[in-house]
Amino acid sequence: MTGFNQKTDLLSSDSDDARAQKGSFARRLSRATQKGAIFILLTVLIVGFAIAQPAFINVLNLMSILQAVSVVAILGAGVTITLAVGGFDLSIGAVAASSVMMASYSMIVWGFGVYATLPIVLAFGATVGIANALLIVKLRVPDLLATLAMMFLLTGLQLIPTAGRSISSGLILPNGMTSTGTYDPHFLLIGRYSLYGIVPIPVIIMIIAAIVLFVFTENTRVGRLLFAAGGNELATRLAGASTARLKTIAYVISGTLASLGGIIIAARVGRGDVSSGGSLLMDSVAAALIGFAVLGLRRPNVFGTVIGAIFVGVLLNGLTMLNIPYYTQDFVKGAVLVGALALTYGLGRSAY
Template identity: 65%
Template sequence: MTTDTSQKSAPRASNIAETARRYALFVLLGLMLLGFWWAQPAFINSANLFSILQAVSVVAILGVGVSITMSAGGFDLSVGSVAASAVMAASYAMVVLQLDAVSTFILVLAIGALIGLANGLLIVKVGVPDLLATLSTMFLLAGLQLIPTGGRSITAGMVLPDGSTAKGAYDPAFLLLGRSRLFDIVPLPVVIMAVVAVIAWFLMERTRFGRVFYAIGGNETAAHLAGAPTKAYRLAAYIISGTLASLGGLIIASRVGRGDVSAGNSLLLDAVAASLIGFAVLDKRRPHVLGTVLGAIFVGVLLNGLTMLNAPYYTQDFVKGAVLVGALALTFGLGKRKR
C-alpha cells in the first residue's frame, strides 16, 4: 500500500515541479509588480506602466532578432551597432541629405537588411564563425558611423567636416514614430513592439518556416540531409535580425530627435539578456519570441521599480546580471535535475 502511494505521489510531485518551472517567471513578475506597488503606489498607474513598455520596446525588438539567429544555431553580436548606425543614418538622411520621413524609413531599413545580408554571407559563404563575423561587423559599424560627421552627433544646422552647414532638419512626420500615441494612450513604439512580437511568434511557432529554423539550430547536418535549405535559412535569420535592429534604431532616432553618437551603447547586452532570460519562460530552454519579450519586460519592470525607490543608478548592471544568472540557473539547473 505504501509503495502504491509513493508511486502515485512521485508523478504528482514531478508535475507540480514542472508547472512551477514553466510559470516561475510569470509568478515572479506578478510578485514584483505587487511589491513595487506596495512600496510606491505611483508605480502601478497606467502612465508609468506604459513608460516601462516604451522603454523596453527597442530592446525587445532587437532581442527578437537575436532570438531568431539563435534558433538557427547562430548569434548576432552586431545588433547594438546596427541600431546605433540606423540612428546616425536616419539623422544624416534628413539633416544632411534632406530626405523626407518615408524615404529615410525605407533607406535605413534597407541598410539594416544589407548589413544582415553581409553578416550572413560571411558566415554561410566565407565560413567565418557567427560570433567572429558579427563581432567584426560590430566594431566596423562602431567606427564607420562616426566618419561622415567627424565623430560628432548630428543636429540641424551642424557644421560638416568639409566646412559646409547642414540645411536639413528632422521631418515632423518621422518624429511621430517615437513620440505619438495610439488613441492618445498607448505609445506607438509599444504598438510596434507588439506587432513585431506577434508576427515573429506566429512565424516561429506556428509555421514550417519556424520549425525549420529550430531544426537547423538543433542539428544543422540532420536538417540539411532532410532536405532543408539550411544556408538560405541562416542567411534569412541575419537579414531579419539586421532589419529589426535598424527598426529599433529608427524608433530611437525619432524619440531623441538627433543623431546621438552614444545611442545604442547598451542595446546589445540588454537584447542578449532578454533573449537568454526568455529561455526560462515556459521552461522551453531554447530561444523563443514570447520569452524574449517577457524577459525584456521583466528587466524593465525591475529597473523602473528600483529607480522609483531611489536605488543608485550604478546598481542597474548588477541587477541585470543577477536576473540573468538566476533565470539561467532556473532553466538549466532545475531542468537538468528533472532529466
C-alpha cells in the first residue's frame, strides 16, 4: 500500500507540474498577444488592403499615409507628454490652427520670410504652453478646464485680425488695406518637398521629433521625472523634484509641438484657412490613447503614439481606397480606439 501511495503521489505531482506549465504557457502567450496586438492588427490591415486594392501597397501611397499622419503624430506626442505628468492638453488643435493663421499673417501681411516666421510661430506655441502652465500650476485651475478655456480663446482670437476671413495673397484687411505679401517658397518646401522624390519633409520632421522625444522621455532624468510626477506627485516632490517646473516643461513642449504641426499644415496648404485644425484634437488624442496599447505598456509613450497615428492613417487610407463612405470614418476611429484599449486592459488583466 505504501508503494501504491507513493506512485499516486508521483502521478499527482506530475499532473500538477503539467497544469502549472500549461498555465504558465497560457500566460506567456497572453502577454505576447497583448504586447503585439496593435502590430498584429496593423499587419492584418496592410495585407488585407493590399489584397483588396494592390495600389495600396505602392511606396508613394505608403509615403502619403505617413505624410497625412505626420501632423497628428506630432500633436499626439504633445498630448502624450502632458498625459505623462497627469494632465491633458485640449488646446493643441486650436494652437495648431492659430499657428497656421499666424504663419500666413506673418508672410502675407507683414511680409516676413521663412527665417523670421518660423521662430515667431514656435515662440507663439511655447507662450501658449506657458499660459496653460500658469493657469494649472499657479492658479490651480484643473488642466481640462484651463486648456478648454485656452482652446476657445485661441479659436476666437485667430479670427479677429482678418475679420474671420482666410489668409491668402491679396487679402483685404479690416482697415480696408490690401495685403501685398506672398508665401516664401522656402517655407512651402516644408510641407511640399520630398527627399529624393520619395520621402516627404513632414515625415522626416515627424521621425526626428519622435526620436528626440522618445530619448528625452525614456532615457533622461527629466523625462523619467515627468512620468513620476504623473504617477505620484507627492512622492516626486518629496524626492526633491519641482512638479510645477515639470508640468510647465510638459505644456511648453505640447504647445511648441502644436505650433510645429501648424507650420507643416500652412506649408502644405499654402494659405491661412480658418477651418484648418478642425479634427486635429480628436485625432491626436486617439493616437495618444491607442499608444497605450503598444507593447502592452499601458502608459503614455511617444513610440506608441506614433504607431497609433500610423494605425489610424492606414485604416482610413485603406477605407478611402475601397470607396467606403467618408461619414463612417469617425465611427471606425472610435471602434479602433475601443478595440485597442480593450485589448490592452482586457488581455492585460488575464495575463497576470
